[in-house]
Amino acid sequence: MNSPFVSDVPAAAAHTAWREARAAAGCPARVATVRVPVGEAVGRVTAEPVWAKRSAPAFDSSGMDGIAVRAQDTVGAAETTPVLLTDFEVVDTGDPLPAGYDAVIMREHVHRTGEQAEIRAAVPPYQHVRSIGEDISAAELLLPEGHRLRPVDVAACAAAGVVELAVRRAPVVAIIPTGDEIRPLGATLEPGDILDTNSLMLAAQAREAGCAADVTEIVRDDPDAITAALRAAAAGADLVLLIAGSSAGRDDYTARVVAGAGTLAVHGVAVRPGHPVVLGTVDRTPVVGVPGYPVSAALTFDIFAAPVLAELEGAAPRERPSTTAHLARKLPSAIGMDDWVRVRLGRVGDRVVATPLPRGAGVLTSLVRADGLLVVPSGVEGHHAGAEVRVELLRGLAEIDRTVVAIGSHDLVLDLAASALRADNPLITLASSNVGSLGGLVALRDGLCHLAGSHLLDPATGEYTLPYVDKLLGDGFAVIRLVHRDQGLIVAPGNPLELAKIDDLTRQGLRYVNRQRGAGTRALLDHELARRGMDPADIPGYAREEHTHLAVAAAVSSGRADAGLGILAAARAFGLDFVPVAQEPYDLVLRTDSLADDRLAPLWDLLGRTGFHDEVEALGGYSCAETGRRIR
Ligand SMILES: Nc1nc2c(c(=O)[nH]1)N[C@H]1C(S)=C(S)[C@@H](COP(=O)(O)OP(=O)(O)OC[C@H]3O[C@@H](n4cnc5c(N)ncnc54)[C@H](O)[C@@H]3O)O[C@H]1N2
Numbered sequence: 001m002n003s004p005f006v007s008d009v010p011a012a013a014a015h016t017a018w019r020e021a022r023a024a025a026g027c028p029a030r031v032a033t034v035r036v037p038v039g040e041a042v043g044r045v046t047a048e049p050v051w052a053k054r055s056a057p058a059f060d061s062s063g064m065d066g067i068a069v070r071a072q073d074t075v076g077a078a079e080t081t082p083v084l085l086t087d088f089e090v091v092d093t094g095d096p097l098p099a100g101y102d103a104v105i106m107r108e109h110v111h112r113t114g115e116q117a118e119i120r121a122a123v124p125p126y127q128h129v130r131s132i133g134e135d136i137s138a139a140e141l142l143l144p145e146g147h148r149l150r151p152v153d154v155a156a157c158a159a160a161g162v163v164e165l166a167v168r169r170a171p172v173v174a175i176i177p178t179g180d181e182i183r184p185l186g187a188t189l190e191p192g193d194i195l196d197t198n199s200l201m202l203a204a205q206a207r208e209a210g211c212a213a214d215v216t217e218i219v220r221d222d223p224d225a226i227t228a229a230l231r232a233a234a235a236g237a238d239l240v241l242l243i244a245g246s247s248a249g250r251d252d253y254t255a256r257v258v259a260g261a262g263t264l265a266v267h268g269v270a271v272r273p274g275h276p277v278v279l280g281t282v283d284r285t286p287v288v289g290v291p292g293y294p295v296s297a298a299l300t301f302d303i304f305a306a307p308v309l310a311e312l313e314g315a316a317p318r319e320r321p322s323t324t325a326h327l328a329r330k331l332p333s334a335i336g337m338d339d340w341v342r343v344r345l346g347r348v349g350d351r352v353v354a355t356p357l358p359r360g361a362g363v364l365t366s367l368v369r370a371d372g373l374l375v376v377p378s379g380v381e382g383h384h385a386g387a388e389v390r391v392e393l394l395r396g397l398a399e400i401d402r403t404v405v406a407i408g409s410h411d412l413v414l415d416l417a418a419s420a421l422r423a424d425n426p427l428i429t430l431a432s433s434n435v436g437s438l439g440g441l442v443a444l445r446d447g448l449c450h451l452a453g454s455h456l457l458d459p460a461t462g463e464y465t466l467p468y469v470d471k472l473l474g475d476g477f478a479v480i481r482l483v484h485r486d487q488g489l490i491v492a493p494g495n496p497l498e499l500a501k502i503d504d505l506t507r508q509g510l511r512y513v514n515r516q517r518g519a520g521t522r523a524l525l526d527h528e529l530a531r532r533g534m535d536p537a538d539i540p541g542y543a544r545e546e547h548t549h550l551a552v553a554a555a556v557s558s559g560r561a562d563a564g565l566g567i568l569a570a571a572r573a574f575g576l577d578f579v580p581v582a583q584e585p586y587d588l589v590l591r592t593d594s595l596a597d598d599r600l601a602p603l604w605d606l607l608g609r610t611g612f613h614d615e616v617e618a619l620g621g622y623s624c625a626e627t628g629r630r631i632r
């Protein structure tokens with residue numbers, strides 16, 4: 001294949017080539033050491049071992065409120081033979097142990113009468129005494145070099161008499177946004193303009209990694225201007241992130257600019273997203289040419305920038321915990337690339353289930369919604385549904401265990417419910433993924449979700465969902481009505497083509513946008529066509545498929561299509577017109593034994609609330625007359 005990239009190497013080889021280039025260019029191995037007060041050191045990395053200057057406690061001290069005694073004076077004390085002490089001293093927790101005493105008795109175990117103390121149990125020497133150095137001994141090694149300081153670490157240092165720490169200064173990351181179409185946040189946008197969201201994200205990623213971040217002005221697509229910005233940034237930073245222009249377009253200059261101003265070590269890594277990444281050096285500063293697509297940019301930071309930044313501080317790179325999970329659906333992957341797939345996670349039965357999110361490098365919300373990342377290695381051609389995979393966690397496992405997993409047809413009411421449940425209780429997550437009604441029922445059958453959202457019409461009986469539950473699932477499943485909703489033709493504002501009914505869809509020159517096979521809306525269209533004896537082949541655009549109501553509305557809104565079947569709420573979201581065709585029920589299918597699952601109780605409660613019904617009906621095109629009713 002004719003690759004536009006200089007190299008197209010596996011990630012490990014890219015790391016090696018870049019490391020060699022940095023060494024050859026004389027890039028510093030570490031950032032400089034600075035001395036900072038302990039109070040400002042959290043998050044920094046120690047540049048030297050830290051030795052204790054004093055012991056803690058610095059003296060033998062009382063561990064409890066009570067009396068200091070000589071243990072030998074208590075010998076023989078018992079319930080039936082109390083001992084009366086006259087030689088003792090009252091102490092509070094943390095007080096130095098008075099000279100001559102070697103144990104402390106808690107005040108609860110002492111009966112005081114005047115100058116005497118009665119005790120009913122003997123105590124061993126050093127009972128409730130914290131000896132000098134119990135916590136830290138003077139001259140002990142407290143922390144090694146290369147340790148990222150946490151709140152507990154600096155407190156221990158302070159207790160050990162350390163007032164200042166030698167740490168690596170925060171690495172400085174310079175971020176250069178480029179592109180004629182890129183506009184600063186807050187700018188008024190013309191068609192074709194793109195907001196500079198990558199600088200915002202990369203600067204925050206750098207700060208989260210403990211660095212200082214400087215974002216430069218946006219540089220136009222001009223090699224001389226980019227070169228000048230790159231040289232200036234390299235002079236004042238420990239790492240430069242040069243955004244976009246990494247691939248093969250007419251205005252993609254990054255690789256050339258890096259080669260011209262310094263050394264180009266790598267252009268193209270067998271990783272997706274992030275494939276066209278550029279790695280090199282300018283003067284004595286490492287440079288990453290970060291691909292412009294936002295997911296590529298975020299992952300490029302994680303995969304290439306973060307390890308180098310950690311190395312500059314002499315610290316171990318941050319690692320995410322991982323877990324094994326089972327794929328909720330088939331995951332194809334091209335051979336020859338490490339494929340970084342974003343997944344949602346939830347526990348169904350005794351396994352963690354991973355549902356792949358959209359794969360596009362421009363779909364930043366796939367990272368927003370992701371609970372984990374899984375890598376399909378370059379030598380593997382994907383996984384079958386149910387396969388066991390290793391997933392890096394972006395969210396805690398306990399949170400994942402509490403997540404309700406809904407897979408199936410998408411409906412806005414599920415999103416509204418997810419948000420209402422979270423508002424009530426921040427511990428609750430309802431995660432819904434859209435694979436169409438049929439896909440949801442199959443996932444439920446295979447134990448890959450708790451709920452399947454379905455609005456599948458059976459053409460033979462005219463009944464919704466129940467015939468499919470019978471055919472696909474059999475006994476042991478319950479069906480709860482979520483809503484009734486209006487389905488209709490989503491058309492441009494003012495309905496310029498004056499479409500009034502399904503029969504109009506065969507009109508010459510019309511551009512229809514369909515839903516994917518297995519989607520309930522697709523079944524509804526097919527049913528309506530069959531009822532009328534219409535042939536799908538007569539509808540221009542029937543073969544063009546989108547995966548959600550909103551995607552259909554977006555296609556109509558952008559003028560790429562004239563009509564598509566979908567729900568009123570989607571038409572409203574885009575300010576489009578709507579021609580009603582049918583009202584249909586949308587149901588939640590689940591295992592009967594899941595009805596009693598604690599995680600679902602808040603949902604059943606929500607579905608019974610009139611306040612929630614009002615919110616749903618306010619979306620338009622929904623009726624809650626049967627919401628929450630069990631129909632099977
Ligand atoms: N013919 C080929 N085209 C592309 C290839 C390829 O191999 N052959 N690779 C694709 C891949 S993979 C990626 S990833 C992108 C990388 O794009 P570039 O780094 O060259 O960046 P641009 O083309 O300038 O922009 C891509 C995309 O990102 C948006 N962008 C750019 N900067 C920002 C920013 N600061 N904030 C938000 N969004 C930004 C830009 O507007 C574009 O939409 O190339 C593919 N093409």
Ligand code: MOO
Nearest residue numbers: 273274275296361
């Ligand atoms: O590799 Mo690009 O980064 O797929 O999107």
